[in-house]
Amino acid sequence: MPVADHARGRPVAWFTQDRSGRKHKLRAAKAVNETGKCAVARCEDHRAGLSSLCRKHADRLKDIGDPVARVPTRNEIVIFEKAIDLYLATLPERRRREIATELDNRARVFQRPVTWAAMPSDMHRRLPQQARAEIIKAWLTKDAKDPRGFFKRALAIEGWAAVYFDGMPRYRRRFIATHATSWATTRGTPSKKLTRRSVKDDPTTVISTPNGWRHPKIETIWTEYQRAHISGPVKARLGQEALDAAHHAYGRGFWDNAVSTQDGQDMTLLDYTKLALRAAGLLPPA
Numbered sequence: 246m247p248v249a250d251h252a253r254g255r256p257v258a259w260f261t262q263d264r265s266g267r268k269h270k271l272r273a274a275k276a277v278n279e280t281g282k283c284a285v286a287r288c289e290d291h292r293a294g295l296s297s298l299c300r301k302h303a304d305r306l307k308d309i310g311d312p313v314a315r316v317p318t319r320n321e322i323v324i325f326e327k328a329i330d331l332y333l334a335t336l337p338e339r340r341r342r343e344i345a346t347e348l349d350n351r352a353r354v355f356q357r358p359v360t361w362a363a364m365p366s367d368m369h370r371r372l373p374q375q376a377r378a379e380i381i382k383a384w385l386t387k388d389a390k391d392p393r394g395f396f397k398r399a400l401a402i403e404g405w406a407a408v409y410f411d412g413m414p415r416y417r418r419r420f421i422a423t424h425a426t427s428w429a430t431t432r433g434t435p436s437k438k439l440t441r442r443s444v445k446d447d448p449t450t451v452i453s454t455p456n457g458w459r460h461p462k463i464e465t466i467w468t469e470y471q472r473a474h475i476s477g478p479v480k481a482r483l484g485q486e487a488l489d490a491a492h493h494a495y496g497r498g499f500w501d502n503a504v505s506t507q508d509g510q511d512m513t514l515l516d517y518t519k520l521a522l523r524a525a526g527l528l529p530p531a
C-alpha cells in the first residue's frame with residue numbers, strides 16, 4: 246500500500262509535518278486574499294486574513310451577524326411581538342392549543358440541566374462552539390428564562406428583518422439568528438458575583454497622628470459581575486435553533502398569514518404590522 250506523504254516516518258511526526266505545511270499554505274492564501282478589497286460596497290479597505298471583508302467589517306459580521314446592517318430597536322421589536330400576540334388571538338381555540346403544545350415540547354427539548362451552567366472561567370478558548378451553546382442553554386434555564394419567549398423573539402426578529410434589514414443578503418439568516426440570541430441573553434448568562442473591597446485615602450480630610458498628618462482611610466465594598474462573552478457564532482447557532490422551534494410551532498411563513506382589519510380589509514400579517522409601525526412613527530409613510 247502506498248504511504249501518504251504526511252504519514253512517513255514515526256507517527257509522532259505526522260501531525261507536525263501536516264500542520265506546518267498547512268500553516269504555510271494558509272499564510273500564502275491569506276497573503277493573496279489580503280491584496281483584495283473588502284466586499285462591502287464603497288469600503289476601500291483591504292481584506293483581512295481569509296475573509297472577504299476588511300478587519301472592521303469582519304469583526305462586525307462576527308459580533309452582529311452582518312457587516313453593515315442596522316440593529317433593531319426595542320420599540321420596533323415590541324410591535325412585532327405584539328403583532329404575534331394579536332394574530333394568535335384571532336385563531337380558533339383548537340389551533341391555539343396546538344401551537345401552545347408544540348411550544349411546550351420545544352421548550353422542554355431546549356432546556357438543559359442547571360448543573361451544566363459553567364462559570365465564566367470555565368468558558369476557555371478551546372471549548373468548542375457546541376459546548377458553549379449547551380452551557381448558555383443551561384444558563385437560560387438557571388436564570389429561569391422561558392425558552393418560549395426566546396422562540397417568540399426569534400420570530401419577531403424574522404419579521405423585523407422582512408421590513409428593515411439593510412445588510413448584505415448573504416448574511417440575512419445569520420443576522421436574524423444572531424439577533425434573536427442577543428435579545429435573549431442581554432444581562433444574562435455565564436456570570437459570577439464577586440464582592441470587591443478597596444481601601445483608599447480620603448483626600449478631603451486631614452487628621453493629626455503622633456507620626457504627623459495624614460488622610461483617613463475609607464473602605465468601599467461593591468459587587469461586580471464577571472461575565473463570559475458570548476461570541477457571535479454561538480449566538481447564531483442558538484438563534485437558529487430558536488427560529489426553527491418557532492417555525493415548527495407557529496408555522497413557516499408566519500408573517501405571510503392573512504389577517505382582516507376592522508374595516509374588512511384583507512392583508513398579510515407583515516403589512517398589518519407595518520401599519521402599526523407607521524402609526525407609531527417607526528416607519529416612514531408608504
Ligand SMILES: [Zn+2]
Nearest residue numbers: 283288299302
Ligand atoms: Zn470593509
